[in-house]
Amino acid sequence: MEAKTQVHHLFPVCCLPDWEMGREFIENCKHGVISYTVVRIVSTFVAFVTELSGHYNEGNFDFKSAWSYIVVVTNFSQMWALYCLVLFYKATHKELQPIKPFGKFLCIKMVVFATFWQAALIGILVKAGVISGEKTWDFYKVEDVSTGIQNFCICVEMFIAAVAHYYVFSHTPFVDPDAPSYPCWASFRSMFDMSDVRQDMTDHVRVVGRSVKDTVLRTMPRRMNQNERIRLLDNPSTVQPVINEVHDQTNANLTDDNETSETNQRIIIE
Numbered sequence: 001m002e003a004k005t006q007v008h009h010l011f012p013v014c015c016l017p018d019w020e021m022g023r024e025f026i027e028n029c030k031h032g033v034i035s036y037t038v039v040r041i042v043s044t045f046v047a048f049v050t051e052l053s054g055h056y057n058e059g060n061f062d063f064k065s066a067w068s069y070i071v072v073v074t075n076f077s078q079m080w081a082l083y084c085l086v087l088f089y090k091a092t093h094k095e096l097q098p099i100k101p102f103g104k105f106l107c108i109k110m111v112v113f114a115t116f117w118q119a120a121l122i123g124i125l126v127k128a129g130v131i132s133g134e135k136t137w138d139f140y141k142v143e144d145v146s147t148g149i150q151n152f153c154i155c156v157e158m159f160i161a162a163v164a165h166y167y168v169f170s171h172t173p174f175v176d177p178d179a180p181s182y183p184c185w186a187s188f189r190s191m192f193d194m195s196d197v198r199q200d201m202t203d204h205v206r207v208v209g210r211s212v213k214d215t216v217l218r219t220m221p222r223r224m225n226q227n228e229r230i231r232l233l234d235n236p237s238t239v240q241p242v243i244n245e246v247h248d249q250t251n252a253n254l255t256d257d258n259e260t261s262e263t264n265q266r267i268i269i270e
Contacts, residue, residue: 001026007091013083025091027207032084034204037197039077043070060143061123071120078113085109103168111161115154122146 002022009016019025050056050066057065089101125131126146140148 001091004091007087010083010087021091026088029084029088030200031204031207033081034200035208036077036081037201038204039074043074046070058143058147061120061127067123071123074116075120078116082109082113100168103164107161107164107168111158115157118153119150122150 004021006018006021007025008014008018019028046066047056047070051058055066058067061068061071063069085105089096089105093101122131123146126142131146131149132142
């Protein structure tokens, strides 16, 4: 990776400094993608709490509900994660070509991201009045209509995605007739092993925490010096003794230097 040509940032973040090819580039792409996982967990917890308290209001894009803010935050996180994936693909597309990553990328990300953007678009249409509750049953509100449309679309889309997954993520390249067979339970246990995801998230939280800690430590001495200067200026009675002390110390240093110079001259003359 270090020997590769430098990959520059794309529009609209082309003003950011380039990530040095090698470990820095891989780590930034990795943590940019994993950041969405952390944001999604936090936003799901917030959605659960606000739903219980009656402030979630899914499908109501009026910025008086928690759903509106969760959509905005999650959308930015998704866009950054997608950007990091595209940047990584741009740098390694030749090495990844044998596994045909583009179809896999579309199948996974369309399921995760397109369904979310679809929900946001339906919410905007509800806010604009395109989707209304006037032509529905009396016991349905417009939010119920938007949620029902989203759920129906997901049911249809997941069937199409399942068929696409069968062909894009084919099992045939991994079939080895000479390999020993494993019990069915062992295969299921391997499928549900989340240790790698847990390790990646732990590393991401550690990196973010270290970055925040370094930023705080860099700014603390500067603030302390500013506070000390402010305290001295706010209390004039303490300024003059400090000035006198510095003046006396300076005079003492000059006297010592003069005595040393005279002694050296005597030694040279003798």
